[in-house]
Amino acid sequence: MGGAGVPQPPPPSALNTFIFLPAGRYAPATVTRRDRHKQERLDRIRAAAWDLFRTQGYEHTTIRQISERADVAVGTVNVLGGSKASLLISLFQAAIEDRLREFRVDAAAPLEDRLYDCLNFFLCFYEAQPDLARHFMRETLYGDRTPEERGEELARIDALMGLISGWLTQEQQAGRARADVEPLLFSQTVFALYLLTLQSWLAGLYPLNDLRATLRRGLQATVLALRP
Template sequence: MLDAARDLFETVGYEETTVREIATRAGVAVGSVFTCFASKAEVLSQVMLDRLEDLYAELDRITPHLRGTVVDRLSSIFALHYAFETRRTPLFLAHIAAAYNWRPGSDSVPYGRNPRLRGMIHDCVADGRNRGEVADDADIPLIVDTLMAAYAWNYRLAAWEQAGPEQMSAIMERQIALVARGFAPTAAAA
């Protein structure tokens, strides 16, 4: 069911796909879809969660081998996310839009609340502080928030300007460097 839904959301579009079509493609009855999921929005949420499992399996393999400065490491983590999500850009954008597509009684979860990415960014900055690259008095949760906001809104480039992951990663790298100049120990001392 989830494979069928993912393919249809990607090729036909989320709004255009009906639960009936998902059932037909998966070779199950419409009723079976509804015994597993309350709504189409819930199917989409599950599809996205499953995709993230693949991404984090990949990241768990890669992150221990990341080298370089805090800026380099943060850039790599965000770049991997952009590269991953833009493999299926329409699907990802449908996910963002669906979170806001509010009706009375609906209870969808907004995008950008990605606790694992947040955790990774947090660990990376905290690790930088241990290595003396980040000022001791830096407000790490706040730095993480600021970076996450920039990360999330850079997707507008994919949505509005058909930007590829390289372009998004390049801008993100400059944004990280810009924030980093504020949390570097020398800047704090000055």
């Protein structure tokens, strides 16, 4: 993820990408002067947090530093931006969504190649900033988050697995995959391979390129088992 600019929510035209949240997540239907002032302060908070996270690290950044950089009160950061973990998660998700606008999968490619290209997109994103990625994954998986935040993350995962399930359904309809394989179970298996790859790398167990090769072989073996 190049550049130092803070990632912004995607425009409505990009919301057909499978992992985006509804437009209402970012802005009310009718924008008032108060709404604009609130959004302007939130933008400053997000920009300050993103800059501090990238330059001095997540652990060394405090809410007070973010408030000073954004020129707002500490309480304003807590009310508008949430906790430090919430800010990191929302910024990472916005950055992923921003990059997804340019991402395309070759619909004519073999299933195992589509799966690898899709999952490797996320690996490449995390590879660009491994330290922040470790904190992001830790807070996402194990952090103290609200039910709404958990629900949004589950919705993203469900959307990704829905995309993968749809690819298998297409293969089944074309006669290239067994009809008795459950698409949801297949997508869960693929996601488990991806999550194992990501966590093994973030934990420092193996080099990422070695894990990429293992992921590709795992996907090839999984798809091969589907063939009639």
